Amino acid sequence: MSDTQAAPPKAPGLLRSSAVVAVMTLLSRVLGLARDIVIAAMVGATANADAFFVAFKIPNFLRRLFAEGAFSQAFVPVLAEYREKGPFAAVQQLIDRVAGVLGGILLLVTALAVIGAPLVATIFAPGFYNDAAKFALTADMIRITFPYLFLISMTGFAGAILNSYGRFAVPAFTPVLLNISLICAALFISPRMTEPAMGLAWGVMIAGICQLTFQLPFLKRIQLLPRPRWAWRDEGVQKIITLMIPALFGVSVSQINLLLDTVIASFLPTGSVSWLYYSDRLVELPLGVFAIAIGTVILPSLSRHNIGADKTSFSGTLDWAIRAVLLLGVPAAVALFILAEPVLITLFKYGELAMRDVEMAAWSLRAYTFGLLAFMLIKVLAPGYFARQDTKTPVKIGVIAMVANMVFNLIFAIPLHHYYQLGHVGLAAATACSAWLNAALLFRGLHRSGAYQARSGWLLYSLRLLSATGAMAGLLWLLLARVEAWDALGAGARALEMVLLCGGGALVYAAVLALLGVRLRHFRGQTTKL
Known part of the structure; x- marks a missing residue:
């Protein structure tokens, strides 16, 4: 393999690569919704459900920092630099040493967390401490789920390598295995256990093993299968660590805020953690399918443009990414706001989940939709810093945002008056x-x-986008039945109605955009004016 393969892709490659990642991610998210439907039917929004969501969210949150978040944003630009300026042997050596250091640190963190599971539960869900059964179950499940941090972070490391070499489909497909594993655990393991939620925890562990194993043959195919070596003082490793430490805040602030929400929610009435989980899962669908896909694809491209000092292409790639995010994010946020209850009823109101749970989750879902576009923009703006190996600016911004979140929590979430809760x-x-x-x-x-x-062209593009979104919103309001009528429908009828609603809204949105002159070819080149 030669380094000539590292030539920067043309702009059309961004669209095709984003589409590949988006399709794979959509498959994962659809299966993720199927997974959550099964979980909702099995455990609903009970105390045991709260315990599982906390036990799963902690390693999942840290995974986003180590794998998708700070590590990936620090590792990919350095790997791109090694590819551009050094021989293949240097790239292999960097990968081997990063694998050794990252794996060693993760093993240590995992071991400490498993040993100190009650302490971890106290830190992340202090509100559970006064409920002995709930607290004990949370600690027990943390011991099972926390090794997922090591497994999935190494999976993320493997995926970052594959993405850097243009193999986007495999890492994008890998999350599907988590959803399949949890569905199988819910259907076949949980019914055989005294506490069904514990079966879900084992499903998380199994998923991590499957996801890591799945990617290894593809790394071997490009001759970059890691051979872990502990080399803490290696120049490349130190550079990645230097970039990664501040990036822990810079790229993952939204996830830190969500975790802080879980901590505070543990003090709120039973079900609060679950309501936030179900609403967050729906927000994660467009975020993962669109924004994370685009952000994943543009990072290697931005890194190459930065190394080549091509400021025009760098700026053009960011402009393309922002327009693409708005094209998909604006209608997604509006549709989720309008269809909150019907979507939640269609997906989750089976078995143990009650109508009150749907109503509570719908309110938090609507609140999240106001920030959906911001969540998506963060995913494509942050790579603009990390591609230039600038982690200091995002960390400053991240700290400001996190402090602001706590202030907003005091204003909005902490009951200051019995009329204001x-x-x-x-x-x-x-x-x-x-x-x-x-x-x-x-x-x-x-x-x-x-x-x-x-x-140029932003004003006209914005007017077209808002006009199409307004037409879509009008159609959804006209067609939407009362919540009570929707609840009375059977599962099949709910699904059909939802497909018709979403399909009709999407067709109107696309038709209005087409009438106003927006074409798919406008997104195939970075220099095309809209």
Whole structure:
């Protein structure tokens, strides 16, 4: 294999690669919804459900920092630099040493967490401490789920290598295995256990093993299967660590805010953690399918443009990414706001989940939709910093946003008066507000530094986008039945109605855009004016 393969892809490759990642991610998210339907039917929004969601969220949150978040954003630019400036042997050596150091640190963190599971439960769900059974179950499940951190972070490391070499489909498909594993665990393991939620915890562990094993043959195919070596003082390893430490905040602030929400929600009425989980899962669908896919694809491209000092292409890639996120994010946020109850009823109101749970989750879902576009913009703006190996600016912005989130929590979520108790809805609203602050500061920094300069046509593009979204929203309001009528429908009828609603809304949105002159070819080149 030669380094000539590292030539920068043309702009059309961004669209095709984003589409590949989006399709694979969509498959994963659809199966994820199927997984959550099974979980909701089995455990609903009970105390045991709260315990499982906390036990699963902790390693999942840390995974996003180690794998998808800070590590990936620090590792990919350095790997791109080694590919451009050094021989293949140097690339292999970097991968081997990073695998050794990252794996060693993760093993240590995992071992400490398993040993100190009650302490971990106290830190992340202090509100459970007064409920002995709930607290004990949470600690027991943390011991089972926490090794997932090591397994999935190494999976993320493997995926970052594959993405850097243009193999986007395999890492994008890998999360499907988590959903399949949890569905199988819910159907075949949980019914055979005294506490069904414990079967889900074992499903998480099995998923991590499957996901890591799945990617190894593809690394071997490109001759980059890691051979872990502990080399803490290696120049490349130190550079990645230097970039990664501040990036822990810079790229993952929204996830930190969500975790803080879980901590506060543990003090709120039983079900609050679950309500936030179900609403967050729906927000994660467009976020994962669109924004994370685009952010994943543009990072290697931005890194190459930065190494080549191609400021025009760098700015053009960011402009393309922002327009693509708005094209998909604006209608998604509006549709989720309008269809909150019907979507939740269609997906989750089976078995143990009651109508009150749907109503509570719908309120937090609507609060999250106000921040959805900000969540998506963060995913494509942050790579603009990390591709230039600038982690100091995002960490400053991240700290500001996190402090702001806590202030918003005090304003919206903490009951200050018996007439003013927004509870879990306030937590979602606070997260949305801090996300907008984060996105705005990231955008301002890129613009002021000259890394991003908006291209012409933004006013016309915005008017077209808002017109199409307005037409879609009008159709959804006209067709939407009362919540009570929707609840009375059977599972098949709910699904059919939802497909017709979403399909009709999407067709109207696309038709209005087409009538106003927006074409798919406009997104195939970075220099095309919209």
